[in-house]
Amino acid sequence: MKYGLNGIASLGLCAVMAATSLTPVLAQDFTGQTLVVGVWGGDIERLLRENVIGPLEAETGAKVELLLGGTGDRVAKIYAEKDNPTMDIAFLNIFEAPQALADGVVVAPDPELQIFKDIWPDMNNGCYAMSLAALGIVYNKDAFATPPEWAALWAPELKGKIALPAFPGSEANGILAIAGRLAGADEHDADASFAKLAELKPIPLTYSNLDELLSLVDIGEVAAAPVISGYAIAGMKNYENIGFAFPTDPGPVLTRDMLCLVANSPSPELALLFAEKALGVVNQTAYANELYFGPTNSNVKLDPEISAMLIDSPEEVSTLTQLDWPFLIENRSAWTDRWNAEILVD
Amino acid sequence: MARKSTVLLLTPGLLLTGAVFLSPFVFLGLTSFWTQRPNSLLIDPAFTLVNYVRIATDSFFLGTLFRTILLGIVTVAICLLLGLPIARWIARRAVRTRGILVVLMVTPMVSGALVQTLGLVNLLSLLGVINGLLKQLGLIDWSIRFLGNEGGVLIGLVQAFLPLMVLPLITTLAKLPEDLEAAARSLGAPAWRVWVTIILPLAMPGILAGSILVFFASVTSFVTPQILGQGKVQTFGTVMYQQSALVNDWPFASALAMAMMLVLGVLLLAVRAVRRGLERRPVIGSAS
Missing domain, CATH: 3.40.190.10 (Periplasmic binding protein-like II)
Incomplete structure (x- = not known):
């Protein structure tokens, strides 16, 4: 009987585990929170909505608000709001990111994170390298x-x-x-x-x-x-x-687009989840196939025809003028x- | 009691004005005396005159200021030249349709400078309607550059601000007694003399008001020179944008804005002195 009860308990536990494993993984519930992302409009906005924002909102319950414009607008905003930022993520250019890090308005890329490790070596200068x-x-x-x-x-x-x-x-x-x-x-x-x-x-x-x-x-x-x-x-x-x-x-x-996590931002965990998806294989593959921006994620595999048109490896980067x-x-x-x-x- | 109620009535408006106009203006003035830290985009809030010294000693900024004021003066002159006949015709001949014509004059302004300017781009650009037409007619092989130069910017400024000249002129000219012109003509004065000795002196209040409006709108405009100048015509407005949004040197951009306001203030005082001088002159048709 004792064995029987244990068996039932084990079966129940297995059933619960099986059931939870089949449901979508809710990393954390961010319902009611809004992530503010400053980025360029046009096709970049479209791809981010398709590959990053849509899935992120569905998984977390959070809302993502895009502030569209040029990098000058974003730089001005994150510097003006240095002590009390309202933006969580700012997409900057290759030359602005190291300066923003030196001035303490963005967070240094974390070498322990998987997204850092997935990006080709020596590319996360100031922020995470988004595209080449x-x-x-x-x-x-x-x-x-x-x-x-x-x-x-x-x-x-x-x-x-x-x-x-x-x-x-x-x-x-x-x-x-x-x-x-x-x-x-x-x-x-x-x-x-x-x-x-x-x-x-x-x-x-x-x-x-x-x-x-x-x-x-x-x-x-x-x-x-x-x-x-x-x-x-x-x-x-x-x-x-x-x-x-x-x-x-x-x-x-x-040239390189950089994804920057704003220092002291209101939603740092949510910002990191956004960064994981933006820098992930799905979004970077779409960037390459539709915008012809080279991926920085070393796990992205492109068709040879597309790859030939892009800068998509450290070897090619070494041939460029820096x-x-x-x-x-x-x-x-x-x-x-x-x-x-x-x-x-x- | 009456004074107390007046103060109470004015308080909300004054508070709003202080919050949305005066406080940013004070901050702008303050920022203009700060500077950027070396090798940083962060601001160093230590008092310095370095931005103003740079403006006063750099020939580029002085040249830009001069060009901006010159563009404003030429815009005023063209608007006056075009606006006077239009205003007179509306004031005198189009009595019944005056209301409709005034609305038509004002309508483009309601749409904002951006829409008007983009319309001109479609018309005047290398791939625009005029170049397309000239090519279709076989008159040119390569497009004529109407934009990207002072001429293109002037076209845009005149198109945008002509109503600011015409509207005060209509008001002034409509009040002029027609008898004066009729009397001059009956005494053998040719048309040009009627204009020079009768109409223009009497229309001076409208001319001054329109000129001030057009001049200040022109020299402070940004959208028109930025778009029609195509980055090649630098005015104080476009340089301020460049320094703030592209260079991210907000203290220097603030100093440029303050310098522009200072120059405009001085010009406004000069215009006021001219106006007072005109008011002291004997007026044609007065009792004296």
Whole structure:
């Protein structure tokens, strides 16, 4: 009888365990909490809603509120709210993340977490590395018979037909550094970099709208422009006469989106759950397949066709031009004045 | 008792104004005397004049200030040139339809600067309607650059702020006695002389009011020069945006804003002095 009762108890326990194992795992109940995430709009927002926010809300009961905008808005907000932040996660650029960490407005990536370990080594500089891209060249196929190198943008017949991005930013700082390298120096020599870039003047367009830029490149009004790979490759599918080149001498400039956990944020546990999904295989695969942003998660396996179009491994990253971002940040204000005076003025 | 009730009635409005206008303004002024820490985006709240020294000694910012004021003056001049005939026609000839015409003038302003400016982009950009039409007609092979220069920004400013000139002019011109013009004409004055000696002096209050409105709206505008200038035309508004949102140097951006307000304050005082001078002049048609 005693044996029988134990058996029934064991059976009951097994039944409960089996039942609970079949239900979705509720990591924790966050009902009533709101996670605030600052991020870019458009396709990035769409993919985050599909792969991260939807599942996270379903699993935790929490709400995720997106603050859409540029990184400047997010940087301003997390610095202004340093002592009492309302944002939990901020997506920043490669050059802003280390500065934000140094200023104590974001949390240092935790090497003990699985998401840290899943990301390729040496990429979590300041925050968690979200995606990989590189500054390459969008070009008009009539203007260039073959994918151009950087130096080809300085051809005399193309003077006045090379568009530039707004300064400061990873694209504008990137092309300025490339100009410095073509002048035999690097980004530390501002005079050489600005003088070389000024040779492209007059600048036909300071682009802020990629569709407008691609339309102009397509019809040849603009011959070429430095653009970040993911945006360019995704956008150029709609145009027949546009190509995208990863130059080799020097290599394209490495850019990286970073996922930052805001220091002293209202919902740190929820933020970590969001980060796990955003940096996870599902979302990063979607980033690669739809946005052509290279994954940082070493577990992501891509089709060879897609992989060939992306920066998706440490070996490829080592071939890229990497800039001294702290130095560029330090000079950002002074160089903005120089850009206005020396590059924009015809 | 009456004074007490007046104070009570004013209190909510004063509190609201203090909270939403004065306190941010005070903070803006305070921030302008701070600076960014070296190698950091954090602010060092120690009093310094370094931002103002930078503005006063850097030719780029002085040049930008000069260009912004010049754009404002040219905008006023064009708005005046276009606005006077429009206002006179509405005031004199379109008596029955005046209300509708005034509403039509004001309607674009209700939609906001962004919508109007984007409309102009569609019209004037390299891929816009005008360039498309010229190409269709075979008149050009390559697009004409209407935007990305001072000309493009001027078109936008005039389009946006012309109603601010026309509305006060209509009010002033509608009050002018028609007899004065008729008398001048009957004495053989040509049309230009009627304008110069009769209409313009009498319309001066409206001209001044419209000019002040258009000038201040132009020099403080951001959306129009930012979009139509395509990053190539720097005004004080676009430089402030650049310093705050892109460079994240909020103290310096605050100093730029304070410097702009200082300049506008001085200009406003100058305009006030001119206005007082005009008021002291004998008026045509007065009893004296």
